[in-house]
Amino acid sequence: MNSIIRLTYRIIRSALDINTISFLVLLPVGYLLIMGLMMGSIIHSFSYNGINLSYVSFIAPGVVADQILMGGSMAGWVLWSDKRTGMLEQIFSMPFSRFEYQLSNLLAMILVTFGGALIMILVAIPFISLRITAVGFLFVFIYLVLGTLTFGSIMLALGATVRSNQVFNVISNVMFFVVTFTSSVFYPITSQTPRPLAMAARLNPLTYVVDGIRNAFLNASSTLDIYYVGILIVTSTIFMAIASYTYKRIRLSATV
Amino acid sequence: MDSIEVSNLKVSYDGKKYVVDDLSFSVREGEIFGFLGPNGAGKTTTIRVLTTLIKPTHGTVKVLGMDVVKKGMDIRKRIGVILQQPSYEWNLTVENNMLVYGTLWNIPRREVKKKIDELISKFELEDIRKTNAADISIGQRRRLQLVRELMHDAELLFLDEPTIGLDPIARKNILTYFKSLARNGITIFFTTHNLEEADFLCDRVGIINHGKLFAVDSIDNLKASYEGERTIEVMVNRNPRILAGKLKQKLDHISVEEPVTDDRPLKIITRKVPETMEIINDFIKEEASSLLWLNVKQTELEDVFFKVVGENRNE
Numbered sequence: 354m355n356s357i358i359r360l361t362y363r364i365i366r367s368a369l370d371i372n373t374i375s376f377l378v379l380l381p382v383g384y385l386l387i388m389g390l391m392m393g394s395i396i397h398s399f400s401y402n403g404i405n406l407s408y409v410s411f412i413a414p415g416v417v418a419d420q421i422l423m424g425g426s427m428a429g430w431v432l433w434s435d436k437r438t439g440m441l442e443q444i445f446s447m448p449f450s451r452f453e454y455q456l457s458n459l460l461a462m463i464l465v466t467f468g469g470a471l472i473m474i475l476v477a478i479p480f481i482s483l484r485i486t487a488v489g490f491l492f493v494f495i496y497l498v499l500g501t502l503t504f505g506s507i508m509l510a511l512g513a514t515v516r517s518n519q520v521f522n523v524i525s526n527v528m529f530f531v532v533t534f535t536s537s538v539f540y541p542i543t544s545q546t547p548r549p550l551a552m553a554a555r556l557n558p559l560t561y562v563v564d565g566i567r568n569a570f571l572n573a574s575s576t577l578d579i580y581y582v583g584i585l586i587v588t589s590t591i592f593m594a595i596a597s598y599t600y601k602r603i604r605l606s607a608t609v
Numbered sequence: 610m611d612s613i614e615v616s617n618l619k620v621s622y623d624g625k626k627y628v629v630d631d632l633s634f635s636v637r638e639g640e641i642f643g644f645l646g647p648n649g650a651g652k653t654t655t656i657r658v659l660t661t662l663i664k665p666t667h668g669t670v671k672v673l674g675m676d677v678v679k680k681g682m683d684i685r686k687r688i689g690v691i692l693q694q695p696s697y698e699w700n701l702t703v704e705n706n707m708l709v710y711g712t713l714w715n716i717p718r719r720e721v722k723k724k725i726d727e728l729i730s731k732f733e734l735e736d737i738r739k740t741n742a743a744d745i746s747i748g749q750r751r752r753l754q755l756v757r758e759l760m761h762d763a764e765l766l767f768l769d770e771p772t773i774g775l776d777p778i779a780r781k782n783i784l785t786y787f788k789s790l791a792r793n794g795i796t797i798f799f800t801t802h803n804l805e806e807a808d809f810l811c812d813r814v815g816i817i818n819h820g821k822l823f824a825v826d827s828i829d830n831l832k833a834s835y836e837g838e839r840t841i842e843v844m845v846n847r848n849p850r851i852l853a854g855k856l857k858q859k860l861d862h863i864s865v866e867e868p869v870t871d872d873r874p875l876k877i878i879t880r881k882v883p884e885t886m887e888i889i890n891d892f893i894k895e896e897a898s899s900l901l902w903l904n905v906k907q908t909e910l911e912d913v914f915f916k917v918v919g920e921n922r923n924e
Contacts, residue, residue, distance in 0.1 A: 359715060360713070361712050363709050363711075363712065364711055366701070366705070366709050367698040367700065367701055367709065368830060370700045429888075434699075438695075438696060438697060438698070439694040439695050439696030439697070440696050440697070440698065440700055442662065442692055442694060442696065443690070443692060443696040444713070444852055445662055446660045446661070446662055446685060446688075446690040446692065447685055447690075447713060448682055448685040448686040449685075449713075450682065533865070607737065
């Protein structure tokens with residue numbers, strides 16, 4: 354079996370216990386059903402890109418895209434935890450390279466993201482109007498991969514740099530909050546959006562992932578998606594390079 | 610053939626101070642080589658170079674005939690490493706820890722399961738087989754770490770203080786197993802503080818302190834080089850440090866290991882037993898001290914170690 358597949362298997366096997374799976378599934382389901390349906394009682398329907406939508410149909414693609422943050426934070430957590438439990442050093446004394454470990458970590462998170470996204474789609478289907486096509490599925494796939502590479506790399510850089518569990522949790526939770534609420538997960542970015550928030554949304558890669566998946570769900574993908582994909586290729590490349598840099602500088606425990 | 614060849618190895622983490630300074634030694638195929646030294650001597654750094662975790666600053670190091678800088682991956686395919694730092698998958702059971710480890714080593718699933726059963730039974734892990742690694746004791750985790758490394762067939766095993774945290778029965782069991790591995794041709798590089806273990810297990814030992822290697826030989830030869838020397842252990846009820854000073858002042862070629870606390874004996878290695886006794890006697894009279902305990906014995910590995918480390922403490 355290929356080294357990367359073996360390492361990916363190990364990460365999924367060791368990282369996904371019942372508590373983690375529950376957290377990965379229940380939080381977004383909560384967002385989708387509680388927030389989507391409750392807010393739906395005050396926001397009946399509105400026009401998005403010329404399509405009349407219920408609020409739950411609007412946020413469903415955002416919740417699917419949010420799986421990227423879940424997967425991403427797990428990538429950083431796995432690296433941090435492997436440093437703490439001595440597994441990183443042990444793995445590096447085995448026939449694996451640092452690059453293979455980094456790649457397998459991202460691959461594992463892409464799989465987790467896909468799993469989570471699929472569950473969200475299945476949960477959302479009864480409540481939303483889904484008009485996705487085969488090309489739309491391809492777009493969703495591309496957005497999820499590029500988004501996971503972007504946010505997974507950010508979290509890997511964090512996991513490589515941070516020493517304490519508390520600091521890692523605080524930073525990742527704040528980041529999760531800021532990134533989610535300065536994107537188009539819960540509200541559209543329009544000409545009426547306050548200027549600073551609109552600016553933050555445009556700088557936030559999650560906005561492009563959410564808008565792209567939303568377009569795919571509504572069968573409204575256009576040439577604009579090429580622009581979104583281009584931006585995400587750039588962000589994922591930059592953050593993967595940063596992650597590789599911080600990751601190469603990890604000093605294994607320093608006993609003489 | 611040599612499994613390990615180290616020539617003029619130097620390692621520096623900060624570019625200023627060498628934590629390993631000009632080591633040269635070799636380990637023969639099928640040999641159990643003990644690497645002895647106090648804390649901070651450079652044992653773990655040496656093991657990290659040998660296992661390709663860090664690169665040497667100077668010198669050449671070959672493991673299984675391959676250069677550690679150029680052929681790291683090829684070396685790692687053929688070695689087994691038990692690092693000093695505990696490592697385990699904290700949320701997996703003991704059995705699943707072994708299963709995942711076996712998979713990482715690309716051992717076919719059926720073979721992994723057979724090996725798990727065999728090792729779990731041999732090292733008495735049956736009671737904790739289904740328990741999460743997070744919920745077992747430190748000693749049990751160490752046992753898991755050791756047993757896990759026996760899942761794959763390594764030609765050369767690096768053991769960095771492997772018995773830390775083990776109870777005496779588990780320790781004896783695992784050391785006996787290592788001995789049987791060596792009889793089957795596996796080379797073992799073993800670091801320890803425990804000299805009794807080294808005496809039991811090792812064919813040859815190297816004594817390292819402050820990054821320098823001061824002695825490499827078989828245990829019998831090391832002991833023989835101190836032939837005629839005796840180890841005198843003495844406890845007095847007052848001022849043992851003054852006694853140590855007097856001995857060092859009055860006698861040449863003497864090694865005096867001062868006790869860390871006053872309730873431990875002063876350890877003296879010397880060929881001049883009658884003269885030493887006379888000085889002790891004089892000290893007792895002059896200082897109005899009492900002799901609490903005195904023992905004269907043949908020099909053992911522990912005494913050789915203390916002498917080598919003590920003589921080179923300030924280098």
